[in-house]
Amino acid sequence: METTLRAADDADRCRGATSGLGISGRTRLFAVLGAPVAQVMAPAMMNRLFAEHGVDAVLVPVEVSPGDLDAAVDGMKRIGNLDGFLVTVPHKLALCRHADHLGDAARLIGSVNAMRREADGSWSGDNFDGEGFVRGLLGADRPVAGKRFSLIGAGGAGVSIAAAVLQAGAAGLAIVDIDPSRAEALAARLDTRWPGLARAAAGPDPASDMVVNATPLGLRDGDPLPFALDGLRPGATIADIIMKPAETRLLREAAARGFGTHPGLPMLSEQIPLYREFFRIP
Incomplete structure (x- = not known):
């Protein structure tokens, strides 16, 4: 009985911690890719946007060296609840080759700073800098x-x-x-x-x-x-x-x-x- 109650208390504490962060098993993931990423400010601004609009999603910084970029992106595309990337220095030119579809700006300049997963599993990229x-x-x-x-x-x-x-x-x-x-x-x-x-x-x-x-x-x-x-x-x-x-x-x-x-x-x-x-x- 004590073990059951203790487990229930632990579960309650776990749920409380999770709800405090606003992250659950249904949370959709976004990443901002760069090297370095210590300077990025997009996570604070995008996560505020998600919260204001009641969207169960989170944007996290992911530091990836240029030599590891292809492997990292190929792997992240396989994450089922990851819906998109933002891209910062020095990867904006290189990420173009990972997009299946490019917006007008990205097609002209050969650079992307945002990519999203489409319903069919393909990836679209564009640049809003x-x-x-x-x-x-x-x-x-x-x-x-x-x-x-x-x-x-x-x-x-x-x-x-x-x-x-x-x-x-x-x-x-x-x-x-x-x-x-x-x-x-x-x-x-x-x-x-x-x-x-x-x-x-x-x-x-x-x-x-x-x-x-x-x-x-x-x-x-x-x-x-x-x-x-x-x-x-x-x-x-x-x-x-x-x-x-x-x-x-x-x-x-x-x-x-x-x-x-x-x-x-x-x-x-x-x-x-x-x-x-x-x-x-x-």
Whole structure:
């Protein structure tokens, strides 16, 4: 009898702990894949969204090295209650090959930052970094149409931002990357949609209205600046898509020199409703 009561008490405590976390055997799983993942802020924002809309789901960070990515994704696709991924540095370009269907933005730029499982078991991918970035600028009363941009970094987020600012009416885009061939390839791809507006460059265009850091430089203490601030026009705005820390060294030094600054968090905040639609969250 005592054993039975003790087991019942243990079960009650277990149920209480589980209900406190909001996780049960019916909970649907989502993962954000990256390396590193200590800086990701999507779990807090997406889990709040799930809670607000009464969705029994949880998003967790999953650190996967580039060498293990294919095996990890293939394995995670076999998890029956895993419904989708978010994707962060450095996997956005590589995840494209794991999608069976691509949205228009992902197809153009060859990069995904979200994937969902379809009812038939196939996987769809798209990229909302660029649209989130543009929405964040407009929400901060920073116009895009008619402005000249320099983009530092032609990786998974950078390619999405490049396409989005041109789609929003930017007057020109200089693309800088540590690998010049990658910048040239992106400029050529964009030229098929927006002829004459994008070009590869060795450094930021001094005439730019906005210079955007789309590299990982700034995630870690001691990182060098992703580009030099010398020579930029005084009225330029410096944007950084890094979200944590909220104020990177680049933004601090730009503000100290009198430049306008735009942080990374609005890009994520503006993507949350896009993720909600993409993942069909009621």
